[in-house]
Amino acid sequence: MKIFKSYGIVVLLLFTAACKEAGKKAGEEKKPNIIFIMTDDHTTQALSAYDRRYISTPNLDRIADEGMRFKNCFVTNSICGPSRAVILTGKYSHINGLTDNSKVFDSTRVIYPQLLKKAGYQTAMIGKWHLGSTPIGFDYYSILPNQGQYYQPNFIENGKRITEKGYVTDVVTDKAIGFLEGRDKDKPFLMIYQQKAPHRNWMPAIRHLGMFDDTTFPEPSNLLDDFSHRGRASREQLMRISVDMMEAWDLKLASSQELDALNEAPPAPEFKDTKEGDFEQANDKSTDKARFLEVYNRMTDEEKAAWNKVYDKRVAEYKKLNLKGDDLTRWKYQQYMKDYLACVAAVDENVGRLLDYLEDTGELDNTIIVYTSDQGFFLGEHGYFDKRFMYEESLRTPLLIRYPPKVDAGSVSDALVMNLDFAPTLLDYAGVEVPEDMQGESMKPILDNAGKVPDNWRKATYYHYYEYPSWHMVKRHYGIRTARYKLIHFYNDIDEWELYDLQKDPQEMNNRYHDPEYREVAEQLKEQLKKLQVKYKDTDPAEKQAKQI
Incomplete structure (x- = not known):
C-alpha cells in the first residue's frame, strides 16, 4: 500500500512539474505587447539615426540601435489624415475612403486595433487622431481634437471634452504612461501613442525656447531652387x-x-x-x-x-x-x-521617458515598439516647407522597429516598404489572421531575417495624392518609385510627367521625362505603373478624380 502511495506522490510531483514547464512555455510564447509611436511631419532629415546634420535624437536612435532601421519606407499619400487611415486599414486612400483632409474617416471600416481587441488585446489610442470621427475599437482613448494645441491642449477622453495644463508633447506622454500603469496586466496591450509635434506651427516647449539660437544650420544645396x-x-x-x-x-x-x-x-x-x-x-x-x-x-x-x-x-x-x-x-x-527642431527635441525626450518606463517595469523586451511619422517633410529642400509632393523628402518617412526576440539589434533594411504594410505586420506578429482585403504586406519576413529582402518582395511602390485645390496648392498626382527611378504624373488641371534618376540625381533637380536617353526607361516605368494601378485597384485615377471637381 505504501508503494502505491509513494508512486502516487511521484506522479503528482511529475504532473505539477510538467504543468509548471507548460506554463513557462506558454509565458514564453505569449503575444507581444505593441506600442505604435507616430509623430506628425517628422522627417528623416531631423532624426540622427538617418541624418546627423541638424539634431541629435538619442532616444529615437536607441530604437534603431536596438532594432531595425528601414532606409526606404514610403507613404502612399503624403498628407496627415489620409496617411493615418492607410495605416489603420492597410488599404489605399481610394479604398478606405479618406483621400484628403477635408473628409471624415468612416468609423465602420475595419481597422487593425479592432482585430487585436477581438484577439484579447487591451487597446488604447492616445494623442493625435485627426480623422474627424470617434475612435472605434479602443478600450480607452484620449485624443486631440483636429490638429490639437501645443499649450494647455484640449482632449476628447472617452467622449468627454477636457483641457489639460502643460505642453502637449509632455501631456500625451503622461497619458500614455498612465494607461500603462493602470492597464490589465493579464492581457497583452496595443497602445497607439501619437504626438502632434513637430507639426506646423512649430511651438517649442518653454524649456526649449532659444535652444538653437546660437546654431547656424547647413542649408540644403537646393534651398534657392529656381x-x-x-x-x-x-x-x-x-x-x-x-x-x-x-x-x-x-x-x-x-x-x-x-x-x-x-x-x-x-x-x-x-x-x-x-x-x-x-x-x-x-x-x-x-x-x-x-x-x-x-x-x-x-x-x-x-x-x-x-x-x-x-x-x-x-x-x-x-x-x-x-x-x-x-x-x-x-x-x-x-x-x-x-522652431521645428526644438519641437523634435521634446519628442525625443518623451520617447526616452516612455522607453525608461518600459525598462523599469520589465516590459521593454516584451513589446514591439514601432516609431514612424505620418509622412516626411521638407526642411528647405527645393525652397519648400510642408509635404504633399512625391519628391523624396515628403515621400520617405522614418521607420524604426524594436523587438529583441525577433529583430536583430542594429539591423538595417533596404526593402521598399510602405505605411500600407504596418497593419498586416502587427497583426502577423500578434498571431491574428490578416484580412484578405488588406493591400499591404507583412514585413515580418524582413524583420525576422536581419533586414534581408525576400526574392518575392515588391520592386516598386505606388503613390497617389489628391488634395487640390487646397492648402499649399500642390497639384494632384500619382506615380511609381523603384529602387532607382521615379515617375510622376501630375493631372487634373495639368497633364505633365516627371522622371527622375535617383542614382544620378538624388535631389531630383532634373526632370528626364523628355530626355531621349530615358525614353525606354519611361515606357518601362509606365508599364510597371499600370500594373500597380491594377493591383491596387486604382485604374484610370485621373478620369475618376476629374469627375469630383
Missing part, C-alpha cells in the same frame, strides 16, 4: 519658405507689444481649430495674426513672459536686418529650423 529643370507643378505651389510662410503663425514675427495691442482691441472673428483640410482658411494670410494670437493666449502669464523674452529678440533682429531676396530666404530658413 525650378528651371523641373515641371510646372513644382513651380505652381504655395509652400516656399521665401514667400509663403506666414510672419506670425510660422516665423513668430509678432512682438509682445503687438500681441498685447491685439488683445486690447475688439475681438476678431475666432479662428476655428480646424482640420487641415477645411479649405475656407487655406493659404489666407489675412488671418495670420489672429490665428497666432489664439495659440499665444493659451499660454500662462509665466509662459508668455518666457516666450516673449526669446521671440521679441527675433522680431528686433528681423527689423534691424531689413533683408531682401535670397538673404531673407536664408534668414527665414534658419528661424524655421530652430
Whole structure:
C-alpha cells in the first residue's frame, strides 16, 4: 500500500512539474505587447539615426540601435489624415475612403486595433487622431481634437471634452504612461501613442525656447531652387519658405507689444481649430495674426513672459536686418529650423521617458515598439516647407522597429516598404489572421531575417495624392518609385510627367521625362505603373478624380 502511495506522490510531483514547464512555455510564447509611436511631419532629415546634420535624437536612435532601421519606407499619400487611415486599414486612400483632409474617416471600416481587441488585446489610442470621427475599437482613448494645441491642449477622453495644463508633447506622454500603469496586466496591450509635434506651427516647449539660437544650420544645396529643370507643378505651389510662410503663425514675427495691442482691441472673428483640410482658411494670410494670437493666449502669464523674452529678440533682429531676396530666404530658413527642431527635441525626450518606463517595469523586451511619422517633410529642400509632393523628402518617412526576440539589434533594411504594410505586420506578429482585403504586406519576413529582402518582395511602390485645390496648392498626382527611378504624373488641371534618376540625381533637380536617353526607361516605368494601378485597384485615377471637381 505504501508503494502505491509513494508512486502516487511521484506522479503528482511529475504532473505539477510538467504543468509548471507548460506554463513557462506558454509565458514564453505569449503575444507581444505593441506600442505604435507616430509623430506628425517628422522627417528623416531631423532624426540622427538617418541624418546627423541638424539634431541629435538619442532616444529615437536607441530604437534603431536596438532594432531595425528601414532606409526606404514610403507613404502612399503624403498628407496627415489620409496617411493615418492607410495605416489603420492597410488599404489605399481610394479604398478606405479618406483621400484628403477635408473628409471624415468612416468609423465602420475595419481597422487593425479592432482585430487585436477581438484577439484579447487591451487597446488604447492616445494623442493625435485627426480623422474627424470617434475612435472605434479602443478600450480607452484620449485624443486631440483636429490638429490639437501645443499649450494647455484640449482632449476628447472617452467622449468627454477636457483641457489639460502643460505642453502637449509632455501631456500625451503622461497619458500614455498612465494607461500603462493602470492597464490589465493579464492581457497583452496595443497602445497607439501619437504626438502632434513637430507639426506646423512649430511651438517649442518653454524649456526649449532659444535652444538653437546660437546654431547656424547647413542649408540644403537646393534651398534657392529656381525650378528651371523641373515641371510646372513644382513651380505652381504655395509652400516656399521665401514667400509663403506666414510672419506670425510660422516665423513668430509678432512682438509682445503687438500681441498685447491685439488683445486690447475688439475681438476678431475666432479662428476655428480646424482640420487641415477645411479649405475656407487655406493659404489666407489675412488671418495670420489672429490665428497666432489664439495659440499665444493659451499660454500662462509665466509662459508668455518666457516666450516673449526669446521671440521679441527675433522680431528686433528681423527689423534691424531689413533683408531682401535670397538673404531673407536664408534668414527665414534658419528661424524655421530652430522652431521645428526644438519641437523634435521634446519628442525625443518623451520617447526616452516612455522607453525608461518600459525598462523599469520589465516590459521593454516584451513589446514591439514601432516609431514612424505620418509622412516626411521638407526642411528647405527645393525652397519648400510642408509635404504633399512625391519628391523624396515628403515621400520617405522614418521607420524604426524594436523587438529583441525577433529583430536583430542594429539591423538595417533596404526593402521598399510602405505605411500600407504596418497593419498586416502587427497583426502577423500578434498571431491574428490578416484580412484578405488588406493591400499591404507583412514585413515580418524582413524583420525576422536581419533586414534581408525576400526574392518575392515588391520592386516598386505606388503613390497617389489628391488634395487640390487646397492648402499649399500642390497639384494632384500619382506615380511609381523603384529602387532607382521615379515617375510622376501630375493631372487634373495639368497633364505633365516627371522622371527622375535617383542614382544620378538624388535631389531630383532634373526632370528626364523628355530626355531621349530615358525614353525606354519611361515606357518601362509606365508599364510597371499600370500594373500597380491594377493591383491596387486604382485604374484610370485621373478620369475618376476629374469627375469630383
